[in-house]
Amino acid sequence: MAPTREELKRMASEEIDRRGDEVIQVARAIGEHPEPGFREQRTAAVVSEWFRGFGIPYRDELAMTGVKGELRGGAGEGPTVAVIGELDSLVVPDHPNADTQTGAAHACGHHAQIGMMLATTVGLLASDVLPALKGRVVPFAIPAEEYIQIEYRHGLREQGKVEFLTGKAELLKLGEFDDVDIALITHTSSRPEDGDLVLAGSSNGMVAKMVTFIGRSSHAGAAPWRGINALNAAMVAIQAVHAQRETFHDEDTVRIHPIITKGGDAVSAVPAEVRLESFIRGRTLEAVRDATLKFDRSMRAGAMAIGAEARITTLPGYLPILNDQGLEDLYRPNAEALVGADRVTKAEHRTHSTDMGDLSNLMPVYHPNVRAAEGTGHGNDYVITDWDLGILTAAKAMAFTVIDLLADGADDANRVVAESKPPLTRDGYLSLMRSYMGEEVYAPEIV
Ligand SMILES: [Zn+2]
Ligand SMILES: [Zn+2]
Numbered sequence: 001m002a003p004t005r006e007e008l009k010r011m012a013s014e015e016i017d018r019r020g021d022e023v024i025q026v027a028r029a030i031g032e033h034p035e036p037g038f039r040e041q042r043t044a045a046v047v048s049e050w051f052r053g054f055g056i057p058y059r060d061e062l063a064m065t066g067v068k069g070e071l072r073g074g075a076g077e078g079p080t081v082a083v084i085g086e087l088d089s090l091v092v093p094d095h096p097n098a099d100t101q102t103g104a105a106h107a108c109g110h111h112a113q114i115g116m117m118l119a120t121t122v123g124l125l126a127s128d129v130l131p132a133l134k135g136r137v138v139p140f141a142i143p144a145e146e147y148i149q150i151e152y153r154h155g156l157r158e159q160g161k162v163e164f165l166t167g168k169a170e171l172l173k174l175g176e177f178d179d180v181d182i183a184l185i186t187h188t189s190s191r192p193e194d195g196d197l198v199l200a201g202s203s204n205g206m207v208a209k210m211v212t213f214i215g216r217s218s219h220a221g222a223a224p225w226r227g228i229n230a231l232n233a234a235m236v237a238i239q240a241v242h243a244q245r246e247t248f249h250d251e252d253t254v255r256i257h258p259i260i261t262k263g264g265d266a267v268s269a270v271p272a273e274v275r276l277e278s279f280i281r282g283r284t285l286e287a288v289r290d291a292t293l294k295f296d297r298s299m300r301a302g303a304m305a306i307g308a309e310a311r312i313t314t315l316p317g318y319l320p321i322l323n324d325q326g327l328e329d330l331y332r333p334n335a336e337a338l339v340g341a342d343r344v345t346k347a348e349h350r351t352h353s354t355d356m357g358d359l360s361n362l363m364p365v366y367h368p369n370v371r372a373a374e375g376t377g378h379g380n381d382y383v384i385t386d387w388d389l390g391i392l393t394a395a396k397a398m399a400f401t402v403i404d405l406l407a408d409g410a411d412d413a414n415r416v417v418a419e420s421k422p423p424l425t426r427d428g429y430l431s432l433m434r435s436y437m438g439e440e441v442y443a444p445e446i447v
Contacts, residue, residue: 005407008132009334012123012399016392019122023395024387026050027115031097031384034089034104034111037144037167038156040065043087043114047141050118054125056139063162063170067141071121071130078135078410079417081402082177084185084356085117086110086145086167094380107382109188109373112390114141116186116370119395124402133406135413138180143167145355147317150210150277151261154315164433165208165315168355172362173430181417182327182364184401185356186394188384189369190377194345196389197335197397198369199328201347203354204253204281205288206317207436211237211299214309217265217272227270228308231263234274237302237310241278244294252287253351256280256295281353283320300442309443316436321357322423324364326416327401331366334400338393352377362429364420366401370394 003011016023026046035043044065051058051069058069065087088110092098095105121139124130130137144153144167153165164170171177189198213234218227241256248254258278264271280295282288296312303310335344347369356367372390375381384390405413424432 003128003132005403008129008403008407009400011126012129012403013396015126016119016123016396016399020119020388020392023115023119023122024391026118027111027387027391030114031106031111034097034099034106035087036091036102036104036149037088037146038064038153038162040087040143044141047114054121056121062176063143063167063174065143066167066171066176068176069121069139071124071137071139073133073135073137073406074131075134075409078406079181079413080136080138080179081405081413082138082140082180082183083117083120083398083402084140084142084183085113087114087141087143088146090146090378091148092378092380096383107378107380108146109382109384109390110145112188112372112384113185115391116395116398117141119391120399120402123395123399129403133403134410135406137402137406142171147206147208147279150208150315154210154313166318166355169316169358169433172358172426177359177362178426180363182405182413183359184398185367186398187367187369188373188390189371190373190375190382191371194369194371196339196343196371196393198371199332199335199344199346200323200367202283202323202349203321203357204255204283204351205285205320205357206279206281206353207288207292208315208317209278209280209295210313210315211276212311213274213303214311215270215272215306217269220268220270224270227272229270229306230274230308231271233302233306233308233310234260234276235302236305237299240298240301241295244298247294248291249287252282252284253349254282254287254291255351256291279317281351283349285320296440303442304444307444309441312440312442314436314438316433318353318355319357319361321354321365321367322360323366324416324420326419327364327366330404330412331368331397331401334404335368335397338397358429360422361424362422362426364416364422368397
């Protein structure tokens with residue numbers, strides 16, 4: 001007689017426990033060698049080697065560094081569930097595990113995500129599990145979730161190496177999700193209000209800006225009147241952004257947070273070129289569009305006031321996430337069985353952004369959290385402190401959900417796909433993203 005779902009879950013759980021130390025060691029080792037997005041060659045090689053060791057067929061160098069494996073269920077053709085882990089780190093030079101050369105650091109816990117992806121795969125490879133599943137499971141290590149180093153990635157774009165600046169957007173464009181029907185991922189969290197496992201909430205969408213202010217250099221002591229101070233133009237522009245904030249609706253959760261990436265060349269010269277980057281985030285695409293108009297106006301105001309030029313580059317960022325209720329209905333009982341119902345909480349709207357949002361506009365996606373970290377997300381003190389929970393328990397919750405989806409003729413996966421109503425097709429997504437790309441040169445008439 002075919003094993004029941006409960007029996008399959010027990011087998012997967014035992015296998016995850018049996019190989020738990022090994023997987024945790026892999027995640028820890030990745031944590032010691034952080035690499036930011038589209039540069040994760042070493043991390044990707046760890047995943048590839050691991051796939052080879054398990055005899056899992058895979059393709060690599062997808063969107064530069066992505067690695068996509070494939071497990072085929074023994075019960076016939078059927079839907080495909082991707083289990084995703086993100087390869088990339090942030091750059092936080094004073095983080096305890098920062099790379100001393102590059103400043104890269106895993107301050108968002110993506111090394112644990114790779115561990116979860118591997119552990120989920122281990123569980124599904126337990127002897128009798130895969131034969132009972134119908135369809136495919138795709139363990140997928142994906143580059144560049146964090147939207148950082150915009151100038152570097154814009155350079156990759158100009159060299160034709162990528163079109164989009166995050167991994168999932170680029171992989172969507174490349175068609176690497178055309179054969180995926182459902183996607184799961186778990187992010188780590190350190191929020192004190194969270195339970196051990198956190199049911200998914202919504203998150204902001206975002207567009208990115210790169211702005212260059214062009215002035216004119218001159219001796220800053222001897223003849224400042226001959227210069228045009230690009231730094232002053234940038235500062236007026238940033239102040240003008242602040243003056244927009246009272247116009248944003250609270251429920252739109254708009255966040256605009258510019259940084260200056262180049263403030264001048266030499267202290268003795270009037271700054272002739274100053275560069276800034278910013279995100280413009282909001283709960284809806286309409287909110288992002290409204291805030292973007294105000295941001296651009298503010299950049300022009302800075303240029304206008306000082307008589308400088310503003311070159312504004314707009315780049316698509318992330319779409320707001322839409323988590324699938326059908327997937328939550330399967331995930332929740334698994335999470336509750338693993339950690340107890342009182343330790344499962346539900347996230348509401350959160351104001352960060354992720355490119356899982358992009359994916360969620362094209363297919364059913366579920367993106368819960370696991371509270372396995374301490375410190376501040378993206379901060380110099382964000383470290384994984386509970387490896388068993390953060391990797392093994394989180395992986396079990398995903399493995400159990402995959403079993404629910406693909407056991408019993410994959411009826412639940414087929415139902416989830418049939419009931420989900422993703423708003424975009426791939427073509428619609430690509431044209432939406434491309435509609436955000438723009439260059440404007442604002443050169444006011446100087447009088
Ligand atoms: Zn992050
Ligand atoms: Zn992250």
